[in-house]
Amino acid sequence: MTSSHTPGSPATGPDGVPRLAPVPSPDAGPDLVVRTREIEDPGELLSLLPDARARETFSWVRRGEGLVGWGTALRIETAGLGRVREADVEWARTVAAMAVEDEVGVPGTGPVAFGSFSFAPDSPAGGVLVVPEVVVGRRDGRAWVTTASTAAVEAGPLPAPPPVTGPGRVTWADGALGAREWADAVSGVVRRISAGEVSKVVMARDVVARTERPVDARHLLGRLAAGYEWCWTFSVDGLLGATPELLVRREKGLAASRVLAGTIRRTGDDADDLRHAAELARSSKDLEEHEIAVASLVRALRPYCASINVPEAPFVLHLPNVMHLATDVTGVVDGAFGHPSTFPAHSPGGLGPSSLALAAALHPTAAVGGTPTGPATRILAEAERMDRARYAGPVGWIGADGDGEWGIALRSGEVDAQDDRVVRLFAGCGVVAASDPWAELAESEAKLEPMRAALASD
Numbered sequence: 001m002t003s004s005h006t007p008g009s010p011a012t013g014p015d016g017v018p019r020l021a022p023v024p025s026p027d028a029g030p031d032l033v034v035r036t037r038e039i040e041d042p043g044e045l046l047s048l049l050p051d052a053r054a055r056e057t058f059s060w061v062r063r064g065e066g067l068v069g070w071g072t073a074l075r076i077e078t079a080g081l082g083r084v085r086e087a088d089v090e091w092a093r094t095v096a097a098m099a100v101e102d103e104v105g106v107p108g109t110g111p112v113a114f115g116s117f118s119f120a121p122d123s124p125a126g127g128v129l130v131v132p133e134v135v136v137g138r139r140d141g142r143a144w145v146t147t148a149s150t151a152a153v154e155a156g157p158l159p160a161p162p163p164v165t166g167p168g169r170v171t172w173a174d175g176a177l178g179a180r181e182w183a184d185a186v187s188g189v190v191r192r193i194s195a196g197e198v199s200k201v202v203m204a205r206d207v208v209a210r211t212e213r214p215v216d217a218r219h220l221l222g223r224l225a226a227g228y229e230w231c232w233t234f235s236v237d238g239l240l241g242a243t244p245e246l247l248v249r250r251e252k253g254l255a256a257s258r259v260l261a262g263t264i265r266r267t268g269d270d271a272d273d274l275r276h277a278a279e280l281a282r283s284s285k286d287l288e289e290h291e292i293a294v295a296s297l298v299r300a301l302r303p304y305c306a307s308i309n310v311p312e313a314p315f316v317l318h319l320p321n322v323m324h325l326a327t328d329v330t331g332v333v334d335g336a337f338g339h340p341s342t343f344p345a346h347s348p349g350g351l352g353p354s355s356l357a358l359a360a361a362l363h364p365t366a367a368v369g370g371t372p373t374g375p376a377t378r379i380l381a382e383a384e385r386m387d388r389a390r391y392a393g394p395v396g397w398i399g400a401d402g403d404g405e406w407g408i409a410l411r412s413g414e415v416d417a418q419d420d421r422v423v424r425l426f427a428g429c430g431v432v433a434a435s436d437p438w439a440e441l442a443e444s445e446a447k448l449e450p451m452r453a454a455l456a457s458d
């Protein structure tokens, strides 16, 4: 477990244990000066992004509301098993050393860090929290701009963004496994499930897109947001996508999570799709897969909540490419101190674990790993033969009080750090004893569709 933090002081000791460094004295000056002021409605958030490079472009937007950001005022990097918790500790420490002026005071104002974390603890992708230099947000009819810098700066007028460019011609290649090899790998996993090793394994695959022109993040984000308005359109450190699955939101003492598992493809014909939605809601294979996912989420969330509400039956979430069985779980976060993931800086009012601490506790859910978690994730790592990097890991944002929203990075792609004409797309499927490998392959294609289509349109 390691972490690095710029600017600021070393975050970990030689044993990898986070050091909660003392808050600098006022004489030393704050690490960052953060100012939020209210602005007139700035229009479509994503169209404000001035920077085309994916790594400097941040977004968490759904149905026109949310946050966009650009530039890097501060970056925290972590790695290893404790990558999410360690980022949370480091965030609490960092926030305590900021000078903050927030004239709006709603979720998403004041200091905000966007973050993304690898699926697997041993992935070199690790984890990152970034405080952008500028964040623009909108919520419930109010809009604001936040600036973060080492010196007090006044936010000037928002810059006129340069025109968005399309990716040009796109060529596709297999990732770690070709289609047939992946279906064979799924067959092997079905055999292991039937033999009783585990109940469910989520098997993912990757495909690689090579574009004619460097990827303009705004091109992809605009298309994803327009096509998938009920999803969270995210961009953090080169990872972009539109996820329908909320790992956890913590807001004013309430936790909420949207669990998805059980999928059927859309046909494009409304009458057929309605019939399929009814079939999905009755399918014993999908209901079993879904129940496993809800039960494991509730098990992981329960220790952090004074009470939890779980609807009796799932609803069917209709997306343009697929339909999912979905359950919205809510809970009252236990404000009592004493959880291992509760940090004082996040809990001045006894709010309990931060959104990121909750994300750490919930990841990986059965919707992306399987059940039971340990053996299922070992099986998927063997069978997929690839590093998932930040696909299927927590992605989202956290504010100064620990509230925030963390999705699961699905329906996503990662722009190559060395070559911004290369994007690796991912999709996975919950495999249970009754799974048919070729049907799972077709399902994975449907899940790749949002990113494929966003890349293919010029």
Ligand SMILES: C=C(O[C@H]1C=CC=C(C(=O)O)[C@@H]1O)C(=O)O
Pocket: 202, 204, 245, 260, 261, 262, 263, 324, 366, 367, 368, 410, 411, 426, 427, 428, 429, 430, 431, 447
């Ligand atoms: C792992 C993915 O989807 C998960 C989320 C919803 C439904 C799923 C399913 O039905 O298999 C998956 O568990 C993915 O999109 O890459």
